[in-house]
Amino acid sequence: MAPRIRVTSLLVDDQEKAHAFYTEKLGFITKQDLKMEQGWWLTVASPDAPDEVELSLEPNNNPTLAGAAQAYQRALFENGIPATAFAVDDIHAEVEQMKARGVQFTMDPTPMGPVIVAMLDDTCGNLIQLFQVTAQQ
Numbered sequence: 001m002a003p004r005i006r007v008t009s010l011l012v013d014d015q016e017k018a019h020a021f022y023t024e025k026l027g028f029i030t031k032q033d034l035k036m037e038q039g040w041w042l043t044v045a046s047p048d049a050p051d052e053v054e055l056s057l058e059p060n061n062n063p064t065l066a067g068a069a070q071a072y073q074r075a076l077f078e079n080g081i082p083a084t085a086f087a088v089d090d091i092h093a094e095v096e097q098m099k100a101r102g103v104q105f106t107m108d109p110t111p112m113g114p115v116i117v118a119m120l121d122d123t124c125g126n127l128i129q130l131f132q133v134t135a136q137q
Contacts, residue, residue: 005053007043010083011060011073012124015042018057021122025101026086028055046086055084060125073125080106082119082129091116091132 012018019042022028028044031054043054060069076083088094091109095118099105106127107119114135120128 007054007056008084009056009058010126011069012057012122012126013060013070013073014124015040015057015059018042018122018124019044021124022055022057025098025103032056057124070125077125077127080119080127083126085129085131088130088132091118091130094130 010018019030022044023030027047029047029050030043031045031050032041032043034041039059042057044057045052045054060073062069073083075081095105095109098120104121104123105118106121107117109116109118109132111134114133116132116134118130120130122128
């Protein structure tokens with residue numbers, strides 16, 4: 001059996017702001033919220049699959065990285081590259097609900113081959129892609 005993805009990290013410029021965005025605007029739930037002397041272990045997950053993949057909201061200002069994380073995050077954002085992607089069942093409904101909660105989209109739902117994609121700004125330095133599969137791959 002191959003390893004399973006359980007936790008994946010997303011660089012953010014402010015963990016508190018990111019936590020509020022991902023829980024209040026996108027509807028995720030908090031999975032891990034552990035403040036430690038050397039940092040904050042903070043993860044969120046989909047309420048529809050809470051025991052599957054967790055998204056770790058990682059600070060981009062780790063001093064041991066000497067600005068590399070911030071530069072990487074900025075380069076992705078400035079070039080329109082999503083930091084990650086989330087699957088949805090009905091992209092048009094999700095986008096409308098998120099817009100009603102104040103989420104800003106840089107790309108409205110757009111057909112691209114076997115998927116429809118949209119792109120949002122998470123206000124924490126990332127573009128996030130939403131996608132809906134429309135055809136069998």
